[in-house]
Amino acid sequence: MKKKIALIVSVLLSFTLLIGGCGQSPSQSQGTKETNQPPLRVGLVPNQAPDKIKAQYEPFRQFLSDTLDMPVELFVASDYAGVVEAMANDKLDLAYFGGLTYAQAKQRANIHPIVTEIDEETQTSKYYSLIIVPADSPVQSTADLKGKVFAFGDISSTSGSLYPRFMLDEAGIKVPNDLENILYSGGHDATAQAVQNGTVDAGGIEGRILNRLITNKTVDSSKIRIIDKHLVEGYPWVVRDSLDKSLEEKIINSFLEMNDPGLLTLMRAKSFTRVTEANYTEIEKEANRLGLINPNK
Numbered sequence: 001m002k003k004k005i006a007l008i009v010s011v012l013l014s015f016t017l018l019i020g021g022c023g024q025s026p027s028q029s030q031g032t033k034e035t036n037q038p039p040l041r042v043g044l045v046p047n048q049a050p051d052k053i054k055a056q057y058e059p060f061r062q063f064l065s066d067t068l069d070m071p072v073e074l075f076v077a078s079d080y081a082g083v084v085e086a087m088a089n090d091k092l093d094l095a096y097f098g099g100l101t102y103a104q105a106k107q108r109a110n111i112h113p114i115v116t117e118i119d120e121e122t123q124t125s126k127y128y129s130l131i132i133v134p135a136d137s138p139v140q141s142t143a144d145l146k147g148k149v150f151a152f153g154d155i156s157s158t159s160g161s162l163y164p165r166f167m168l169d170e171a172g173i174k175v176p177n178d179l180e181n182i183l184y185s186g187g188h189d190a191t192a193q194a195v196q197n198g199t200v201d202a203g204g205i206e207g208r209i210l211n212r213l214i215t216n217k218t219v220d221s222s223k224i225r226i227i228d229k230h231l232v233e234g235y236p237w238v239v240r241d242s243l244d245k246s247l248e249e250k251i252i253n254s255f256l257e258m259n260d261p262g263l264l265t266l267m268r269a270k271s272f273t274r275v276t277e278a279n280y281t282e283i284e285k286e287a288n289r290l291g292l293i294n295p296n297k
Helices: 002-036 052-055 058-067 080-088 100-106 159-170 188-196 207-215 243-256 261-266 277-289
Strands: 040-044 072-076 092-097 110-118 126-134 149-152 179-183 202-206 224-233 237-240 271-274
Touching: 040 058, 040 080, 040 243, 052 058, 052 072, 058 072, 058 243, 058 261, 058 271, 072 080, 080 092, 080 100, 100 110, 100 277, 110 243, 110 277, 126 159, 126 261, 149 159, 149 188, 159 188, 159 202, 159 224, 159 277, 188 202, 188 224, 202 207, 224 243, 224 277, 237 243, 243 271
Parallel strands: 040 072, 040 092, 149 179, 149 202
Antiparallel strands: 092 237, 110 237, 110 271, 126 202, 126 224
């Protein structure tokens, strides 16, 4: 009798362990898979203060993670060159570059652009680079800036450095020889403040960022004035050539299918469109002509 009871208990115990094991196995396996799955490493150029950028783009990080069903990590360097360095050293999979930063990174890394935003103001893939002056400045045109103090953003900024130089060059002003002094503010927000406060005579800035600074009341629109502008191809989202092609296509589709109004506002986009290297030929050409492909050499 005791043997029968022991046998029954043993069978029941084995059955319980079997059921318990079957119930836990999938979740344990899935948890391990999620834990061990390498994250998609995403880099962002610091076109404003780096700490602000990372916080602002948290909803995008979450969107991408949910859409791709994988972990996503955001990286914002202290300057534009830091993002180029990270991509060149294979520490990023996807990066949000300015056109100039992309042209610089392309010299050091095997990368290609995949998408850019459709701009709300222009209704195209292009946006405006501006030259601004204090509202009460006697300066009326870019040509009047000869002998003045000019603020660029980061040296590798497309709309804060390359195209302001392009507009100055078109007006017959050579940088730095024809200016009293130049400075690099490090970001569009700092450039706007320098112009508004009269610290500099003029500055180059991205139009979309200026609009946002005005909307947020960081900049007083009555204290600045636009004297010149030029259309620029949108910031490219860029991937490593070696990135898995099926993942690349999923990333592209996640942009093309993005329709949340709040997220699109964050991304400064009406929607997104595909781009290729050909879209950035002019930027690369002008960057080479004006000596900005390797600005630190």
